Amino acid sequence: KNEVEQSPQNLTAQEGEFITINCSYSVGISALHWLQQHPGGGIVSLFMLSSGKKKHGRLIATINIQEKHSSLHITASHPRDSAVYICAVTQGYQLIWGAGTKLIIKP
Amino acid sequence: EAGVVQSPRYKIIEKKQPVAFWCNPISGHNTLYWYLQNLGQGPELLIRYENEEAVDDSQLPKDRFSAERLKGVDSTLKIQPAELGDSAVYLCASSLDSHEQFFGPGTRLTVL
Numbered sequence: 089k090n091e092v093e094q095s096p097q098n099l100t101a102q103e104g105e106f107i108t109i110n111c112s113y114s115v116g117i118s119a120l121h122w123l124q125q126h127p128g129g130g131i132v133s134l135f136m137l138s139s140g141k142k143k144h145g146r147l148i149a150t151i152n153i154q155e156k157h158s159s160l161h162i163t164a165s166h167p168r169d170s171a172v173y174i175c176a177v178t179q180g181y182q183l184i185w186g187a188g189t190k191l192i193i194k195p
Numbered sequence: 196e197a198g199v200v201q202s203p204r205y206k207i208i209e210k211k212q213p214v215a216f217w218c219n220p221i222s223g224h225n226t227l228y229w230y231l232q233n234l235g236q237g238p239e240l241l242i243r244y245e246n247e248e249a250v251d252d253s254q255l256p257k258d259r260f261s262a263e264r265l266k267g268v269d270s271t272l273k274i275q276p277a278e279l280g281d282s283a284v285y286l287c288a289s290s291l292d293s294h295e296q297f298f299g300p301g302t303r304l305t306v307l
Contacts, residue, residue, distance in 0.1 A: 188237065
């Protein structure tokens with residue numbers, strides 16, 4: 089069993105739809121990260137969470153420490169949101185990565 | 196503020212040739228990381244520096260890979276000689292102490 093699991097692995101939606109990507113982890117962590125990677129591109133850090141909820145533009149990230157679960161939401165999705173979204177957790181200095189969710193938003 | 200800078204962005208070489216990647220971290224970030232990312236997989240840590248000291252290089256294949264961060268700022272990762280299986284994206288990241296990591300755009304290496 090992977091220490092960080094994401095679902096779904098792949099998600100295709102129409103422009104404007106509300107998107108939810110889930111992440112569950114089984115280890116003790118100091119923080120959880122949501123990152124975005126476009127094809128051929130580097131990784132961009134979207135959020136770092138240790139509790140509660142954060143919002144940036146159309147992106148919202150929540151974490152429930154007791155349930156060891158986090159969600160990334162995208163409101164009013166747009167084709168430019170198409171990318172791989174990665175959940176990673178921090179143990180000390182180490183990042184433990186989820187497998188990523190490939191999101192495609194169709195116009 | 197400039198982010199993590201990496202060069203080159205793309206590199207194509209023939210097997211058995213040497214190759215080097217350069218990374219300049221965010222100003223003031225004392226911790227620097229080199230990752231390898233194969234297609235469809237998450238990044239794997241190769242080496243972590245705190246200032247100029249390599250504090251974790253356990254995953255670095257030392258027979259062909261080497262890295263340096265002589266002045267505790269920018270860093271170079273070298274492969275000599277390159278093999279076909281080294282084709283991947285090489286990512287550099289930096290952080291202040293061991294907090295949030297910020298990633299560079301990566302160098303996509305193709306070994307022919």
